[in-house]
Amino acid sequence: xxxxxxxxxxxxxxxxxxxxxxxxxxxxKMMQTNGKIPSIRGLATELNxxxxxxxxxxxxxxxxxxxxxxxxxxxxxxxxxETAWQQEVMELGWSYLALLSEYSGLLETLFKMQSSGPAxxxxxxxxxxxxxxxxxxxxxxxxxxxxxxxxxxxAFSMQxxxxxxxxxRRIYEGSMALYLKAVTPVLPQ
Numbered sequence: 001x002x003x004x005x006x007x008x009x010x011x012x013x014x015x016x017x018x019x020x021x022x023x024x025x026x027x028x029k030m031m032q033t034n035g036k037i038p039s040i041r042g043l044a045t046e047l048n049x050x051x052x053x054x055x056x057x058x059x060x061x062x063x064x065x066x067x068x069x070x071x072x073x074x075x076x077x078x079x080x081x082e083t084a085w086q087q088e089v090m091e092l093g094w095s096y097l098a099l100l101s102e103y104s105g106l107l108e109t110l111f112k113m114q115s116s117g118p119a120x121x122x123x124x125x126x127x128x129x130x131x132x133x134x135x136x137x138x139x140x141x142x143x144x145x146x147x148x149x150x151x152x153x154x155a156f157s158m159q160x161x162x163x164x165x166x167x168x169r170r171i172y173e174g175s176m177a178l179y180l181k182a183v184t185p186v187l188p189q
Contacts, residue, residue: 018047018057020057020067022047023047023057024064024068026047027068028068028071030043031068031103031106032102035104036104036105037068037109040055040061062113062114065109065113066115066117069106069109069110069117070121072099072106072118073096073121073122074121075099076092076095076096076099076125077091077092077095077125078125079092079128081128085133086180086184088129089126089130089147089176089179089180089183090173090176090180092122092125093151093172093176094169096122096151097151097154097155097158097172100152101155104159107152107156111152122144123144126140126143126144126147127144130183133185135185146182147179150175150179154171
């Protein structure tokens with residue numbers, strides 16, 4: 001007879017160091033390795049806990065997915081308000097693409113999510129970058145939607161491409177130069 005060394009039931013406070021952040025970090029590590037969000041069982045096995053212990057920290061798998069995705073997106077470029085807005089948009093987009101490349105299952109996960117937490121992080125950073133342009137709300141929404149659609153399409157297409165990272169950056173910068181021209185408001189003469 002084998003004995004299950006996993007602790008069953010509600011985790012005791014502070015005994016095993018289990019926390020939301022530890023669960024999120026383990027899920028991120030597994031996602032990076034496996035290319036997809038791990039199952040609750042897989043995550044529990046990795047943490048050497050009973051799967052039900054995860055539900056002590058997260059209401060359901062969707063809330064865990066949102067927490068993992070938000071944690072990942074929070075790692076993208078943060079505007080410093082000292083650089084030209086065009087360069088900040090470029091860096092914001094490129095860092096998002098790098099994230100999607102590093103966590104190959106993240107793009108699919110974002111598309112399947114019911115919540116908008118990760119998008120809200122990106123939108124807030126984008127809005128901070130373009131604040132000096134004084135765009136109206138509709139123009140800001142359209143600009144960020146166009147950028148997100150482009151970035152997601154670019155990330156998806158690069159999954160099937162064998163171009164070098166240097167060539168990817170060149171393609172990205174060319175497309176973004178056109179995007180930036182379109183977003184730049186025409187100043188009255």
